[in-house]
Amino acid sequence: MAIKFNRSQTFATNGTVTAAGLHNLIDGTDIYQALITDQTNLTSVGSADELLIADADLTANDAPRAVTVNELFEDALTISTYTNANINNISYGTSTGTRLVSTNASITTGTIPNLTSSTASITIGTIPTLTAGTTTSTAANITRGTVQTLTASTATITGGTFSGAINSTAGTIGNFTTTLAGDFTISGGTGTLGTSGVTSGTYGGSSSVPTIVVDAKGRVTTASTSAITTGYTGFRNRIVNGDMRVDQRNSGASQTFTAGAALAYSVDRFYGYCTGANVTGQRVAGTSPNEFAYRFTGASSVTGIGFGTRLEATNTIDLAGSTATLSVQLSNSLLTTVTWTAYYASTADAFGTLASPTRTQIATGTFTVNSTLTTYSTQISIPSAATTGLEIVFTVGAQTSGTWTIDNVQLEAGSSATDFERRPYGTELALCQRYYESGISLYHGDVSNTGTYGNWNRFIVTKRASPTISFSDTQRTNTSVGAFDTSSPSSGTWRATDVNGFMATKNAAATSGDRGWSCQFAASAEL
């Protein structure tokens, strides 16, 4: 290093050096200027390169101290708060293997291209890669990396792995994938609701109403439609006397069904039969809110019991080619399987006999039952050919003991089982009387001694067909008149019947006088 001295100050050879001369020499020395102007610029600074630096504690007699670049860098970034810092490629430790920038630096504004600090706190800035640490920035922009804890309120994160808690209140997380417990998934930044099992579509319309099931989270878990029935809005149950209330034949008394015999009607509109051994059936008190139910009592050697009803074509023709729902309440103290079978008549209202049926099976199935009266239901696809009347039969196997109870039988249009339809008793009785009616036939008066005499007995309800008329003498109350010809019933005492009533006559005796009859009749136009 050249030092320029003031060459204008000269001293004579072997002359005297005066103080004034030395002052002139020193004062005229251009040391500072020389240091600056003659320096060569460094194109790079190595970590081991040294600088001279003056400590604030140095005195005038102290020499400047040397410091390496690394030492200077380390000492410059100590624990502190830096504002508006622009730090590129901080990779402490790589140059010397031991250097640390800071483990608790706080940067409020700036750009950090690569931050690997585990505890750095960044409040505002853009961090392309954050591999560890906590950012509390209100507007941080993290493009990739691993964030252990994110508490920024408006952070935008476009990629990366988040191993800790994310507490951002209004940030944007792009391309975010995580595994969540529950019904929601996030993959590639797209959130997807779990399916609820319902087929997407529109349910309900001008001819059907939707039936939906909603879970506790408000999701629709099942959806179906039920046809809006017309013409039977108030009489949706096609079964008559499905709750067993009307029992014109037995009035609640027990009835014995003979094994192997033809089907026998019991409570109105329902018939029973059995095989193997006789069984008894009876209308019994129902389980609340049902007033009545029907119950078979099993017996040893019984191999099967059937209980069914036949529905007139004119009341079921509209069900052809559609779905109907059968529901019934059942219990059995012995058996666990009740079979249901649906038929349609081969010709209108002609189902044949038990031994020689004239019907076509539509469908059959089973209900698994127990000793508690429970409602069961099934859908039945009624074929378009079933315009001739329907028949529903319930059967059980070897009811060798215990009881089988049936109640609230309902067949309705549509694919949903609705609550059992309870109709007024008078209405239900009238519906039953279309098929069966009992009453008193009475004639009492002065009769001449020739010809015949008689009366017209009008039915309360017009019958489905001209009914079979049976008589019994049990209701005779006027002993002055005779029974209705039980001695020779086919001799002409019965004249004619049609759907509205029947004519009863007797031949007059040889002498005139007080004559007549009183008897109970039953008119049956069952299917």
Add this chain to the structure above:
Amino acid sequence: MYKTTNTGNCVYWVDKNAFIPFDNNNTDYQAYLKWLADGNEPLPADEPSEG
């Protein structure tokens, strides 16, 4: 078992003490026709009684 009647518009059902009209929609009459088709014959009608 069945028995004819003098009126000619019904048949007497002996087992049920009932009169079955000749109506094709009456299921008892349908059963009677089946019974006849199987080769059976009804009993003759009773003699008229007076009273």
